[in-house]
Amino acid sequence: xxxxxxxxxxxxxxxxxxxxxxxxxxxxxxxxxxxxxxxxxxxxxxxxxxxxxxxxxxxxxxxxxxxxxxxxxxxxxxxxxxxxxxxxxxxxxxxxxxxxxxxxxxxxxxxxxxxxxxxxxxxxx
Amino acid sequence: xxxxxxxxxxxxxxxxxxxxxxxxxxxxxxxxxxxxxxxxxxxxxxxxxxxxxxxxxxxxxxxxxxxxxxxxxxxxxxxxxxxxxxxxxxxxxxxxxxxxxxxxxxxxxxxxxxxxxxxxxxxxxxxxxxxxxxxxxxxxxxxxxxxxxxxxxxxxxxxxxxxxxxxxxxxxxxxxxxxxxxxxxxxxxxxxxx
Numbered sequence: 001x002x003x004x005x006x007x008x009x010x011x012x013x014x015x016x017x018x019x020x021x022x023x024x025x026x027x028x029x030x031x032x033x034x035x036x037x038x039x040x041x042x043x044x045x046x047x048x049x050x051x052x053x054x055x056x057x058x059x060x061x062x063x064x065x066x067x068x069x070x071x072x073x074x075x076x077x078x079x080x081x082x083x084x085x086x087x088x089x090x091x092x093x094x095x096x097x098x099x100x101x102x103x104x105x106x107x108x109x110x111x112x113x114x115x116x117x118x119x120x121x122x123x124x125x
Numbered sequence: 126x127x128x129x130x131x132x133x134x135x136x137x138x139x140x141x142x143x144x145x146x147x148x149x150x151x152x153x154x155x156x157x158x159x160x161x162x163x164x165x166x167x168x169x170x171x172x173x174x175x176x177x178x179x180x181x182x183x184x185x186x187x188x189x190x191x192x193x194x195x196x197x198x199x200x201x202x203x204x205x206x207x208x209x210x211x212x213x214x215x216x217x218x219x220x221x222x223x224x225x226x227x228x229x230x231x232x233x234x235x236x237x238x239x240x241x242x243x244x245x246x247x248x249x250x251x252x253x254x255x256x257x258x259x260x261x262x263x264x265x266x267x268x269x270x271x272x273x274x275x276x277x278x279x280x281x282x283x284x285x286x287x288x289x290x291x292x293x294x295x296x297x298x299x300x301x302x303x304x305x306x307x308x309x310x311x312x313x314x315x316x317x318x319x
Contacts, residue, residue: 031158031159032158032162047169047170047172048156048163048170049177049180052152052156053183056181057183074161074162075157075158075162076154076158078155078158
């Protein structure tokens with residue numbers, strides 16, 4: 001049976017594309033900015049080797065657009081933005097995920113309470 | 126492996142895996158940008174160059190010119206082999222293959238070799254001896270095989286075609302053999318340095 005980091009990584013793998021799309025609804029972002037935003041949201045520190053291939057696939061699928069912006073002082077950055085198709089996909093699949101997560105929570109919560117795990121989970125910032 | 130070595134190695138691996146020049150440049154630039162921002166160690170952040178190249182290209186479905194050429198080469202080559210086998214099964218020593226078909230295969234073979242060789246050549250350190258060795262090897266092999274073909278084998282030659290076509294086929298064959306050797310060396314390098 002998996003533990004801690006392995007299980008977390010597996011969950012994240014299934015939902016990372018949606019999290020990326022969600023972070024892009026706020027504003028267009030470049031890769032490093034996105035990784036910081038997702039870390040701040042409680043998803044943990046995402047490695048570049050995990051994040052950028054997902055961005056590439058979203059771009060390939062037409063869910064995000066990308067443009068390079070030359071840095072005035074710092075490095076050039078590739079900015080990603082949500083497309084209307086990406087927004088529609090996010091709305092549809094976010095609903096599916098929330099429903100699924102609610103079913104899982106409903107199943108796990110009684111078991112957690114029965115096992116004495118009464119403490120509330122830490123809030124995600 | 127420092128940052129520049131990592132980026133250079135990544136570019137090679139992307140090219141070798143069939144990424145177009147533009148795509149490889151884009152991926153490398155994005156990795157460079159991330160490393161500049163984060164100051165992270167490249168291997169820690171992205172994994173070994175070959176692993177990241179594989180991950181970055183996973184899901185990209187557009188075929189490269191190299192891949193298409195390789196497929197065409199395999200189809201035409203397969204047709205030639207089938208025809209020769211079929212002729213042998215009928216008890217014929219000679220399978221006549223139209224020059225145009227053989228030439229087509231040679232052209233595709235050469236196109237594949239030419240498109241892949243520079244990638245592997247760069248990967249192996251740009252030795253100036255690679256190309257001259259191939260050319261010399263090709264000319265020697267073709268000359269010897271042409272002599273043997275006409276004076277020793279004679280009418281028992283399996284495929285009958287014009288001598289200039291056979292000459293081109295010989296060059297294609299030597300280039301393909303060289304390519305296999307280079308790819309093998311390249312893959313040995315991959316397993317060593319990832």
